Amino acid sequence: MEVNDISFENLPRAVAHLVSEIAEIKFLVERKEPPIISQKRIPLDITEACQIIGKAKPTVYTLVRKRLIPCYKNGKKLYFFEDELLDWISQGKKKTLKEIEAEAKLDFGKNFKKISTNFNKN
Template sequence: MESNEISFENLPKAVAHLVSEIAIIKLLVEVKQPQQVPQKRIPIDITEACQIIGKAKPTVYTLVRKRLIPCYKNGKKLYFFEEELLEWISKGRKKTLQEIESEATADFKKNFRKTSAEFNLKSKL
């Protein structure tokens, strides 16, 4: 419905049209997920990297020299990306005793079945 068609006589039609349009817009807004703005990968220097991982500069230089930490070098400067550092930290997670025990039990059960089946086969021959 165009704005030049609105008059006192067709005002109820115009209001009904606007109500339906608002309902459609409301539905679209409710359904739409919040837009995630892609973060720019901004490199950080060694000072910021030290703060993120909680290590001293000489320690970070040693980790870089041993190629244990993700980094980039341009000329004489080292650069890091915060996401990569956080991922590097999370990969170093130590398992709890309970996790180690459950994995060991699962491996033992799996291997026990294999060895007992092989033993039964050999004894039949």
Template sequence: MCTITFEQLPSAIAQLLSKVDRLESLLMETKPSCVPEEDKLITIHQAAEILDLSVTTIYGLVHRREVPHQKKRKRLYFSKPELLDWARSGRRKTNAEIDAEVNTYLSTKKRA
């Protein structure tokens, strides 16, 4: 490592900055394609935080299969985009609406 005098300091800093800029541009070009942040799975605690609900409430929603989730072994995972879409969808069909759809479907299938 060479010794830099006070007079050489501005040119040394300029060289250093240009090297850092070159390194940064190289890193941006060779950046590996990784999984986008939105597609990563989140835990039940993170899901509770995103939805502003308690963990117990999330467990209840999972038990009733009302919220999209994935289960591996004894752990629950959620996809953040699916969770946000579920929260935004808001309205759920009532049992009467589901029954009406089933009856309509069955009546058209019997004729065919």
């Protein structure tokens, strides 16, 4: 339908045409996946890094010197990235008692089968 064809007599047909166009646009918009926006990695200074990991500056400097914490150095200044610090923290997870017990039962079952198999051979 052309824009010039709209008159009072053609109004119902024009509205029907607009409704179908809107439905088609809505379908296309809903079908499209949301755009993936890449987040910029903004470097943090040592003060911000200390706040994120909850350690004092001397402790962080010691971790850097021992190469235990991910960091970057440009000139005399240290830089950190939040995602790397959070990954570093998550790598230090301690096992719960239930996890330790489950591992022990699993290992005991494997070792018990080996021992019983060897005992039956002799």
